[in-house]
Amino acid sequence: MxxxxxxxxxxxxxxxxxxxxxxxxxxxxxxxxxxxxxxxxxxxxxxxxxxxxxxxxxxxxxxxxxxxxxxxxxxxxxxxxxxxxxxxxxxxxxxxxxxxxxxxxxxxxxxxxxxxxxxxxxxxxxxxxxxxxxxxxxxxxxxxxxxxxxxxxxxxxxxxxxxxxxxxxxxxxxxxxxxxxxxxxxxxASTPVQQRQVVESFVEACLTGDVATLVGRLDPSAVATSDGGGRVRAALRPVVGADRVARFLVGALRKSTDLVASLEDGGDETRLVLRRGGVVAAVATFRVRNGLVSNIWLTLNPDKLGTWLEQETSGT
Incomplete structure (x- = not known):
């Protein structure tokens, strides 16, 4: 060059x-x-x-x-x-x-x-x-x-x-x-196919509220990190440990019964996309290692969801 x-x-x-x-x-x-x-x-x-x-x-x-x-x-x-x-x-x-x-x-x-x-x-x-x-x-x-x-x-x-x-x-x-x-x-890292399988099972346990099963899908030292940016309510510190992460996620979903969940693939990862009234409200991404979810990154800050919102506005 x-x-x-x-x-x-x-x-x-x-x-x-x-x-x-x-x-x-x-x-x-x-x-x-x-x-x-x-x-x-x-x-x-x-x-x-x-x-x-x-x-x-x-x-x-x-x-x-x-x-x-x-x-x-x-x-x-x-x-x-x-x-x-x-x-x-x-x-x-x-x-x-x-x-x-x-x-x-x-x-x-x-x-x-x-x-x-x-x-x-x-x-x-x-x-x-x-x-x-x-x-x-x-x-x-x-x-x-x-x-x-x-x-x-x-x-x-x-x-x-x-x-x-x-x-x-x-x-x-x-x-x-x-x-x-x-x-x-x-x-x-897991392969895209492995990640999809683990995330599907993990999300199913989340949505059914089965804490015990969810704990089994998590690495014992799993970490859940939320980013609300002060725009929406979110945990201000990472949640650490399989049991605490499981209860945190199940509790959050129980409080938000108006959310509709879907799994969407992008590149080499599967994301959980949560919509409220047809508008993306949160995107969860995952690190999967050895068949278990070791990290959950939950993006709730609307300033960081622009590419999803723009796609839905344009109808793509």
């Missing part, structure tokens, strides 16, 4: 050039979501990236050989700034913060690209699971950026190094460290 700052022939201000720039938006959104775990933050980062482009003079724009690569560089730097400040912003977040689950077919999943070196490529599918997004969220900003740009979008380490102001060797090391965490998640 070309050096994003090396000047060559003028890009001009033609309609084609503008269209090509705007065509990069879906790819930038896909990068931003994987880096930030939030559609709103990804969209803000894309907007800031384009603002930086249009702040350039016409001569500066014309001197950029590869505008798409320039946009990626700018987007990466914006995302790094967001990641660096995320810890402070989340201190004021009400309750637990979870990455945003995406409905199947969301544009934020975006086009991926194989890594330059297939031997280095992690198993980061285009449609990422919540379990993988949680792993990415635990990485340092540098690790996350290096892994996402190299393993998902195929940028070389020297290109990433120029974007983030590090040496290629340092970026390679960051990606390698991050990849170990991702590969550990992939190695321990």
């Amino acid at each position: 070309a050096d994003p700052t090396h000047p060559t022939d003028p890009a001009g201000d033609s309609a084609d050039s503008v269209a090509q720039l705007l065509d990069e938006r879906a790819r930038l959104l896909a990068i931003g979501y994987r880096m930030l775990g939030s559609r709103a933050e990804a969209e803000d980062a894309v907007q800031e990236t384009y603002v930086r482009w249009y702040r350039l003079t016409e001569d500066e724009q014309a001197g950029i050989r590869n505008p798409a690569a320039w946009l990626t560089t700018a987007m990466t730097r914006v995302c790094l700034n967001v990641l660096d400040s995320a810890r402070h912003r989340r201190e004021s977040y009400v309750g637990e913060w979870l990455p945003e689950p995406l409905a199947a077919g969301s544009v934020l999943l975006g086009p991926g690209a194989p890594a330059a070196d297939p031997a280095d490529q992690a198993a980061l599918a285009d449609e990422v699971t919540m379990a993988l997004m949680v792993v990415l969220d635990a990485l340092t900003p540098g690790e996350r950026v290096a892994l996402v740009l190299h393993d998902v979008f195929g940028y070389r380490f020297d290109e990433i190094a120029e974007m983030v102001g590090r040496t290629p060797q340092a970026v390679r090391k960051l990606a390698s460290t991050a990849r170990k965490h991702v590969e550990d998640e992939r190695r321990r």
